[in-house]
Amino acid sequence: MAFGVSTISAQEPSTTIKRVPVQAASTMDGHEMFTHYCAVCHGNDAKGTGPAAGALKKTPADLTQIARRAGGKFPEVHVQRIIQGDDVVGAHGSRDMPIWGELFKSLRGKEDSQLRVTALMRYIDSIQAQ
Numbered sequence: 001m002a003f004g005v006s007t008i009s010a011q012e013p014s015t016t017i018k019r020v021p022v023q024a025a026s027t028m029d030g031h032e033m034f035t036h037y038c039a040v041c042h043g044n045d046a047k048g049t050g051p052a053a054g055a056l057k058k059t060p061a062d063l064t065q066i067a068r069r070a071g072g073k074f075p076e077v078h079v080q081r082i083i084q085g086d087d088v089v090g091a092h093g094s095r096d097m098p099i100w101g102e103l104f105k106s107l108r109g110k111e112d113s114q115l116r117v118t119a120l121m122r123y124i125d126s127i128q129a130q
């Protein structure tokens with residue numbers, strides 16, 4: 001059974017790598033995905049104070065203030081493009097935020113990625129400060 005040992009150790013890395021995206025992809029709920037993918041920087045309350053926020057060059061945006069900053073109307077397309085990675089935030093083009101569109105696409109393809117980005121956008125819309 002000596003070859004059995006080498007088979008296990010050879011397979012272990014790919015098994016471990018595969019398991020993470022499958023678990024991460026198991027929900028399409030905007031709130032749950034936010035907790036999973038976004039809260040580390042933006043905070044559970046989306047106000048920009050997640051545990052990783054201090055390590056970033058730029059402070060993560062307070063996502064409850066987007067509509068207010070945009071003059072009262074939540075800019076759906078703009079927010080979707082930012083999450084996806086089509087638009088950079090701010091005039092100077094620094095991008096501390098991961099390109100979620102590409103990450104989600106790498107999990108389950110383009111259509112799935114668009115559904116996720118839309119669900120996240122709708123969740124952010126639902127938590128706008130009045």
Ligand code: HEC
Nearest residue numbers: 037038041058059060061082083089094095096097100120
């Ligand atoms: C690694 C940290 C990090 C993670 C994780 C992260 N963000 Fe961000 N996000 C930022 C930073 C920093 C900014 C401020 C702009 C910049 O990058 O320069 C930002 C900006 C934004 C903006 C723009 C807000 C505005 O005022 O226009 C949106 C929308 C957003 N993030 C949504 C999300 C969503 C949704 C997720 C999860 C899928 C997420 N972010 C995950 C760091 C992060």
